Amino acid sequence: MSDLTEHYRLLLGLDEAWIVSQVDLAVADKKVEILLTHRGGRLVCPDCGAGCAQADLAPERQWRHLDTMKFQTIVRARTPRANCPQCGVKTIAVPWADKHARFTLLFEAFAIEVLTACSNVKRAAELLGLDWQTAHGIMQRAVERGMKRRSVEEVRHVGLDEKSFGRGQNYVSVMTDLDGSRVLEVTEDRTQVAADQLWNSLPDTQRGQVLAASMDMWQPYLASTRTNVPKAEIVHDKFHVSKQLNEAVDRVRRQENKALRAEGDERLVGSKQLWLFAPRNLSRRRRKELDALKRQTLKTSRAWALKEHFRRFWRYVYTRSAAEFFEDWYGWAVRSRLQPMSDTAKMLKRHVNELLSYFRHRITNAMAEGFNSRIQEIKSAARGFHAFANYRTRILFYCGKLDLTPDLNSH
Numbered sequence: 001m002s003d004l005t006e007h008y009r010l011l012l013g014l015d016e017a018w019i020v021s022q023v024d025l026a027v028a029d030k031k032v033e034i035l036l037t038h039r040g041g042r043l044v045c046p047d048c049g050a051g052c053a054q055a056d057l058a059p060e061r062q063w064r065h066l067d068t069m070k071f072q073t074i075v076r077a078r079t080p081r082a083n084c085p086q087c088g089v090k091t092i093a094v095p096w097a098d099k100h101a102r103f104t105l106l107f108e109a110f111a112i113e114v115l116t117a118c119s120n121v122k123r124a125a126e127l128l129g130l131d132w133q134t135a136h137g138i139m140q141r142a143v144e145r146g147m148k149r150r151s152v153e154e155v156r157h158v159g160l161d162e163k164s165f166g167r168g169q170n171y172v173s174v175m176t177d178l179d180g181s182r183v184l185e186v187t188e189d190r191t192q193v194a195a196d197q198l199w200n201s202l203p204d205t206q207r208g209q210v211l212a213a214s215m216d217m218w219q220p221y222l223a224s225t226r227t228n229v230p231k232a233e234i235v236h237d238k239f240h241v242s243k244q245l246n247e248a249v250d251r252v253r254r255q256e257n258k259a260l261r262a263e264g265d266e267r268l269v270g271s272k273q274l275w276l277f278a279p280r281n282l283s284r285r286r287r288k289e290l291d292a293l294k295r296q297t298l299k300t301s302r303a304w305a306l307k308e309h310f311r312r313f314w315r316y317v318y319t320r321s322a323a324e325f326f327e328d329w330y331g332w333a334v335r336s337r338l339q340p341m342s343d344t345a346k347m348l349k350r351h352v353n354e355l356l357s358y359f360r361h362r363i364t365n366a367m368a369e370g371f372n373s374r375i376q377e378i379k380s381a382a383r384g385f386h387a388f389a390n391y392r393t394r395i396l397f398y399c400g401k402l403d404l405t406p407d408l409n410s411h
């Protein structure tokens, strides 16, 4: 038994003050129970660090430890309480677990590795023999730990993005560090308040060092950014701009299709996708269909040409050349007699400074693109009560690049 005692002493990282006084093997229950006893003597107050006398022992508590050969392993102990002249009677910190945790640090560290490797929280919880709530608690503590440790000193370019979750009626706002490719913070909703909360999550000095922020043309985000980081340049995300142009082309197609079908002309039926993708991303067969349609005098093909031509905008090296290109393109669009294209062009013109700032920073929200599919995956799991808090925890757990592991040496 003394070998086993020494084994657990080492595993739990016990200091001299603690001894393994008993190891019970309950074969039928597949359980190992380890009883730890404190030697007594001088104690350290957990609040102020003063040396104190012992008051008494707290009631027994249990912590789940790493399994021993498939045997669930439980640590049991009565923790001494210090009688601090300053702070009163306080339960001392134990070397094997965090303050209110029901697990040993080694167990938490292992659980975090399994959760990270698994990416499916439900599956990881099954492997660990934990219920969903407990697994979530471990993730939550891990995220808190990581947020306390992380540095945001290097943040220069950020992205603001909205994501829907739940049944698609709810939104969260996400702030990413575009250079560090990590999610910095997640807040509820997509209002100006939500964006303010994102900006306020950065300490004042760091906020002042942000050079540029990438976002779509969502007014609450713009207003918040102008207020909270007046020196940062706003850069409109080029993928959002493409999306706007695609939507305008689709509006033209829908109107035209309707008019043509009224005369029995089915040319545009089933053509929706042809106009939305870059031609190089279409299959050969579909590209041929597109070419055939383009040769005809259709409003949709003129709208499409406007949209495709705008791609060149992003390829300029100099802001001034890009500005000249924009003016030409704008003139073409507003004279096109295609209402959706002209409306979109006017909207882009109102934001032309934030479009041109792209050439000074060259940032897009897609720089953190890897997250989008990840956040999408996580979303499906974030339902029900506390859905937002759960969603935030998971996004930061998987996309925050945080140092999540408990510090096994600090105890």
Ligand SMILES: [Zn+2]
Pocket (backbone or CB within 6 Å): 045, 046, 047, 048, 049, 050, 084, 085, 086, 087, 088
């Ligand atoms: Zn004290």
